[in-house]
Amino acid sequence: MDEDAAAPRGDRGLAAERTTLAWRRSGVSVIAVGVAVARGVPTVETVPSRPLLGVVIVVLGGLAFLVSGRQARRRAAAADTPRPTAALADLWPVCASSLLVALGALVVVVLTG
Amino acid sequence: MSNGWGPFGRWLAATDPRLDGDEIDPRFSYANERTFLAWNRTALALIGVGLAVANLLPPFDFAWGRRMIAVPLIALGALVSVESLRDWIANERAMRRGQRLPGSHLPVLLAVVIAVVALVALVVSLVGATD
Numbered sequence: 598m599d600e601d602a603a604a605p606r607g608d609r610g611l612a613a614e615r616t617t618l619a620w621r622r623s624g625v626s627v628i629a630v631g632v633a634v635a636r637g638v639p640t641v642e643t644v645p646s647r648p649l650l651g652v653v654i655v656v657l658g659g660l661a662f663l664v665s666g667r668q669a670r671r672r673a674a675a676a677d678t679p680r681p682t683a684a685l686a687d688l689w690p691v692c693a694s695s696l697l698v699a700l701g702a703l704v705v706v707v708l709t710g
Numbered sequence: 711m712s713n714g715w716g717p718f719g720r721w722l723a724a725t726d727p728r729l730d731g732d733e734i735d736p737r738f739s740y741a742n743e744r745t746f747l748a749w750n751r752t753a754l755a756l757i758g759v760g761l762a763v764a765n766l767l768p769p770f771d772f773a774w775g776r777r778m779i780a781v782p783l784i785a786l787g788a789l790v791s792v793e794s795l796r797d798w799i800a801n802e803r804a805m806r807r808g809q810r811l812p813g814s815h816l817p818v819l820l821a822v823v824i825a826v827v828a829l830v831a832l833v834v835s836l837v838g839a840t841d
Contacts, residue, residue: 612737682739699788706764
């Protein structure tokens, strides 16, 4: 039995780097959706929807990833690995921000559609 | 285990699947994490497409024509996001317990809802176009 099997915190190849890139891709996607909404959604007379919703999406998405990153850094500081695996506390902000964005989108669609 | 979120943080810590079972190869956890992120990007795309349909398509002859297509897409996006977190928890728990990975409902859900929305879009396009 080689030493890697006995020591799971040894060399993991590039999986940690791929996961970091996946987080960055997700963050860029959120910003892209926010900018597209800010530019593309028409203004409603009673609700300043276009720039506001776009800004809200960008801010929510950015906050979600900041919170998640903060959790990951706290755990990394406490662990001996360069990028420890995710906890539920790292992932729920992403889910929550998607839900809030969906809610905002539904409100806008019902008002402007 | 404190993470600065008070009672909610304690609930999160207690529900975390990493408390279950044994330590696993972190590459499996990373793969699970990447899958969660991919599903959430899909959710965002669905929400974006819903908004685009509602605001960029020309209006149909009858009211709610665009909304009949947009609202299910946005709702599906919300559902995909929630279900992806549940799948992450279930997969992480199964891996740590050495159990078979549970199946995900997301591929079927996505296929069915998109097929239904496509049918609705077809009907609305044929019946409700202004020209």
